[in-house]
Amino acid sequence: MTATLPEVNNENGVAVRCHSVTKTYGQGTAAVQALRGVNLEVRTGELLMLVGPSGCGKTTLISVIAGVLGRDGGDCSVFDHDYKQMAEVDTTRFRGRNIGFVFQTFNLIPTLTAAENVAAPLMINGAKRYVSVNQASEVLEKVGFDRRMMLSFPQDLSGGQQQRVAIARALVHNPKLIVCDEPTSALDGETGHMVMELMRRLALGKDRALVVVTHDARIFQFADRIARMEDGRITQVENPPSHADSPTNIT
Numbered sequence: 001m002t003a004t005l006p007e008v009n010n011e012n013g014v015a016v017r018c019h020s021v022t023k024t025y026g027q028g029t030a031a032v033q034a035l036r037g038v039n040l041e042v043r044t045g046e047l048l049m050l051v052g053p054s055g056c057g058k059t060t061l062i063s064v065i066a067g068v069l070g071r072d073g074g075d076c077s078v079f080d081h082d083y084k085q086m087a088e089v090d091t092t093r094f095r096g097r098n099i100g101f102v103f104q105t106f107n108l109i110p111t112l113t114a115a116e117n118v119a120a121p122l123m124i125n126g127a128k129r130y131v132s133v134n135q136a137s138e139v140l141e142k143v144g145f146d147r148r149m150m151l152s153f154p155q156d157l158s159g160g161q162q163q164r165v166a167i168a169r170a171l172v173h174n175p176k177l178i179v180c181d182e183p184t185s186a187l188d189g190e191t192g193h194m195v196m197e198l199m200r201r202l203a204l205g206k207d208r209a210l211v212v213v214t215h216d217a218r219i220f221q222f223a224d225r226i227a228r229m230e231d232g233r234i235t236q237v238e239n240p241p242s243h244a245d246s247p248t249n250i251t
């Protein structure tokens, strides 16, 4: 089966649906039950933040949602596609077309310029070099990069600039779903705000969705909903606090 996205035309559509999802690492006495029956729905058009103490399963959950890690049990579909029903090659293609990943530590390739880092996923998907670099430059412009910055290597960019490159790389193939693992924790408050504003502006749309794992209470205001996770389960889904009563830390 070749994966293509169905049209999702309304803002109340569902981007991700997880039901009783389980995942255990290791076996026997070394087994760690990271997900113990996760139920979660992410709607199209929303930015959902996933919060909870370290080790509660957040990274495992977004890895399952992004299709980079298999689940053991339960159901999980992304835009009505279940990775378990797809051949591996289709899962890879589906991910390559429809999902963007932003990491805490940026994960840029040090020997490539900013523009080449952003163009890389397109080239991996088979696009020609000049087409990929042009497309990469357009997205880098949207995150505020000028020509000189585009030709810089990661080591010559600040943390905020590197994260903007990582965001551009996650956005360059126009994915329907972006998952971010602690995207602001290595950034100062002001840069973190700028990054979240960019994410909302560039990654959201009525048929798109954004899932952000974070400990960073400074950015809760950018969420449409906050899902709290504890010990491998979602315990609560709520609206974000207003800016004024936002706590300073959640763990």
Ligand code: ADP
Pocket: 025, 026, 032, 033, 034, 052, 053, 054, 055, 056, 057, 058, 059, 060, 061
């Ligand atoms: P969080 O992102 O909330 O910090 P994780 O999803 O990274 O939580 O981890 C959930 C649990 O699974 C933790 O107890 C962690 O130690 C364990 N874990 C995560 N990855 C692995 C792995 N590759 N092998 C074994 N245990 C793991």
